[in-house]
Amino acid sequence: MVSRVFQNTLARKLIFFAALIAVWQTLAWSGWWAEYIFPSPLGVAQTLARGFQNGTFVVGIATSMQRLLIGFGISAIIGILSGLAIGRSKVLDETIGSLVLGLQTLPSICWLPLALLWFGLSETAMLFVVVMGALLAITTATEAGVKNTPPLYLRAARNLGARGWKLYALVIFPAALPEIITGMKLGWSFAWRSLMAAELLYVSLGLGHLLMMGRELNDMSQVVAVMLVIIAIGLVVDRVIFAPIETRVRERWGLI
Amino acid sequence: MKLEIRGVTKTFQSKNGALTALDAIDLDVQPGEFVCLLGPSGCGKSTLLNIIAGLDAPTRGQVRVEGKIVTRPGPDRVMIFQSAALFPWLSVFDNVKFGLNMIGVPKPARQVIARKYLQMVHLADFERASVHELSGGMKQRVAIARALAADPDVLLMDEPFGALDAQTRDLLHDELQTIWTETRKTIVFVTHNVREAVVLGDRVVVFSARPGRIKKIFTIDLPRPRQIESYAVVDLAREIMAELKEDVLASVHDPQVSWLQGMEAQRVGDDVL
Ligand SMILES: Nc1ncnc2c1ncn2[C@@H]1O[C@H](COP(=O)(O)OP(=O)(O)O)[C@@H](O)[C@H]1O
Numbered sequence: 001m002v003s004r005v006f007q008n009t010l011a012r013k014l015i016f017f018a019a020l021i022a023v024w025q026t027l028a029w030s031g032w033w034a035e036y037i038f039p040s041p042l043g044v045a046q047t048l049a050r051g052f053q054n055g056t057f058v059v060g061i062a063t064s065m066q067r068l069l070i071g072f073g074i075s076a077i078i079g080i081l082s083g084l085a086i087g088r089s090k091v092l093d094e095t096i097g098s099l100v101l102g103l104q105t106l107p108s109i110c111w112l113p114l115a116l117l118w119f120g121l122s123e124t125a126m127l128f129v130v131v132m133g134a135l136l137a138i139t140t141a142t143e144a145g146v147k148n149t150p151p152l153y154l155r156a157a158r159n160l161g162a163r164g165w166k167l168y169a170l171v172i173f174p175a176a177l178p179e180i181i182t183g184m185k186l187g188w189s190f191a192w193r194s195l196m197a198a199e200l201l202y203v204s205l206g207l208g209h210l211l212m213m214g215r216e217l218n219d220m221s222q223v224v225a226v227m228l229v230i231i232a233i234g235l236v237v238d239r240v241i242f243a244p245i246e247t248r249v250r251e252r253w254g255l256i
Numbered sequence: 257m258k259l260e261i262r263g264v265t266k267t268f269q270s271k272n273g274a275l276t277a278l279d280a281i282d283l284d285v286q287p288g289e290f291v292c293l294l295g296p297s298g299c300g301k302s303t304l305l306n307i308i309a310g311l312d313a314p315t316r317g318q319v320r321v322e323g324k325i326v327t328r329p330g331p332d333r334v335m336i337f338q339s340a341a342l343f344p345w346l347s348v349f350d351n352v353k354f355g356l357n358m359i360g361v362p363k364p365a366r367q368v369i370a371r372k373y374l375q376m377v378h379l380a381d382f383e384r385a386s387v388h389e390l391s392g393g394m395k396q397r398v399a400i401a402r403a404l405a406a407d408p409d410v411l412l413m414d415e416p417f418g419a420l421d422a423q424t425r426d427l428l429h430d431e432l433q434t435i436w437t438e439t440r441k442t443i444v445f446v447t448h449n450v451r452e453a454v455v456l457g458d459r460v461v462v463f464s465a466r467p468g469r470i471k472k473i474f475t476i477d478l479p480r481p482r483q484i485e486s487y488a489v490v491d492l493a494r495e496i497m498a499e500l501k502e503d504v505l506a507s508v509h510d511p512q513v514s515w516l517q518g519m520e521a522q523r524v525g526d527d528v529l
């Protein structure tokens with residue numbers, strides 16, 4: 001009976017996490033550490049509920065998501081267009097392409113000092129960091145997708161009279177789409193990480209700011225609660241948005 | 257539309273030096289004629305088709321369509337590939353409309369034309385399907401509809417049924433003969449299957465192993481529609497096989513032909529011997 005339950009992946013996961021929370025709660029009850037250093041799961045749950053009720057978490061999530069969506073949108077547009085151009089032009093590839101590759105090794109939060117000097121402690125500085133986080137990954141992936149366009153598609157398209165922008169828009173871009181989506185998924189996670197890092201550093205109203213507030217108020221349960229929210233958002237975006245799109249596109253394009 | 261191939265030679269530069277794929281090919285194809293190009297793997301059949309399509313340039317010689325020298329792809333010559341080469345991001349219907357969009361046919365007309373040709377290949381019910389849901393034979397049918405929709409004068413078919421099972425292939429042989437009778441397109445059909453060539457072709461052009469040269473041209477006078485297992489087809493195929501046999505063996509033993517192609521030639525050999 002027990003072994004049957006363990007064969008079920010979902011059941012295994014549920015049991016593991018239930019056990020984890022139970023151990024956590026027991027440790028918290030044992031009283032070895034003060035509540036402000038080692039919050040209990042119940043305390044964290046209460047903080048979560050309170051945060052959503054009084055709206056601070058909602059504002060935090062909304063603020064961070066807005067930055068992320070705007071920054072990510074800008075990166076996606078610029079990244080896809082420049083990737084399409086670099087992928088088809090040898091000159092651009094050797095110049096801008098190698099620049100992009102070089103810059104990509106830089107963790108995007110490293111752009112923050114430069115952004116602060118240019119834009120001050122502003123919303124623009126924050127956006128800049130988000131854009132730099134996603135842009136290079138999307139550019140590189142699009143470029144790779146374009147270079148890997150199956151020659152057969154190009155031949156079939158040219159054969160049916162496709163040329164110029166129609167060849168780009170109707171063949172090269174869709175052919176590269178699976179790789180572009182993978183790049184966007186990667187870019188999203190870079191942008192998300194660098195945004196959180198940036199928000200920790202100055203008053204910003206976002207989730208990162210709530211995290212720092214928890215620290216300043218010595219409210220460890222708030223810190224953990226916000227961390228859980230950040231994890232949840234990351235998981236939801238990855239599993240609920242990107243993964244299904246990625247799978248469907250790959251399946252349809254005959255790649256799996 | 258008359259197709260004239262004049263002294264077409266194609267040399268590829270590779271690491272091991274120059275490789276002559278085609279050597280001075282001369283061939284005329286009459287308007288509405290169905291010509292099959294038959295030869296062992298690697299003898300340059302695809303290369304010749306690419307040159308006719310304008311996807312590749314000859315090293316020497318030229319291809320003329322209605323007297324005009326081919327320099328690039330044009331809607332008057334459409335190619336059908338062995339792997340169908342449909343666009344997976346488009347529905348079946350949109351695939352068939354693709355060429356019409358490229359040559360600037362207005363939208364309402366595209367619908368009508370695409371429907372007509374999907375009907376012709378018996379896929380009217382699959383308009384909304386996506387490519388990955390189709391079987392190999394259905395994909396080839398869509399590719400044929402897509403090519404016909406562009407209303408080319410010449411259809412270039414590069415082993416279009418080579419990857420299909422025998423039943424599907426026989427069915428498509430029937431359908432292609434019907435379509436050809438209805439539309440009177442000029443068809444240049446590449447195959448390494450002798451019987452297929454005899455079933456389909458008005459003429460069968462036999463190529464020698466690399467470098468590809470025209471070895472002999474057979475005129476096939478059998479009445480249509482032809483069946484692949486009919487005695488007349490089998491007899492004629494045997495005669496042509498005898499012609500091909502020595503070249504297949506030559507290509508198997510040609511060290512410049514890659515190992516894989518050697519294997520392919522061996523498989524053709526099975527077909528042939
Ligand atoms: N782009 C290319 N570069 C170098 N060699 C090529 C190229 N395309 C074809 N070839 C060579 O030319 C010969 C003829 O090829 P192909 O036309 O594909 O033969 P077939 O279609 O009759 O099997 C082969 O030996 C092949 O390796």
Ligand SMILES: [Mg+2]
Nearest residue numbers: 301302303414
């Ligand atoms: Mg070939």
